[in-house]
Amino acid sequence: MQINIKFFHNDFINAIGAGIYEIIVSKGEKSKSLYIGESVHVMKRCSEHLYQLKSEPKYFGFTRETIDRSDITLTFKLIESIDDKKERKLKEKKLITANKPLSQSGVSDRQKEIGEKIQALDSFLNSK
Secondary structure (H helix, E strand, C coil), X not given: CCXXXXXXXXXXXXXXXXXXXXXXXXXXXXXXXXXXXXXXXXXXXXXXHHHHHHHCHHHHCCCXXXXXXXXXEEEEEEEEECCCHHHHHHHHHHHHHHHCCCCEXXXXXXXXXXXXXXXXXXXXXXXX
């Protein structure tokens, strides 16, 4: 895995608690939301995402080739600290609808099928 990872650089302490987070994929000057989620333990959940990504790159639409590209950066970012689960879920759904993350279907936090995720990420990485 050669992609660059930025893990809550400016919000490390707040990411320990509950909230909504975003994983952003960047290549050069362009970036796009890859995934938006919520958790009572944001940092723990995002660590699980990283482990899953390392084990199975297709988890977020990467292939063995794209996961080894050093020109790609994944940024894990805390959007907002929210303790109330109902409020987190509601805001998460609004953000998914508004931002249309590459790996998500648009229905709650459900992911697309693997082939669709790979195609969406490849299209973004190969666009100008």
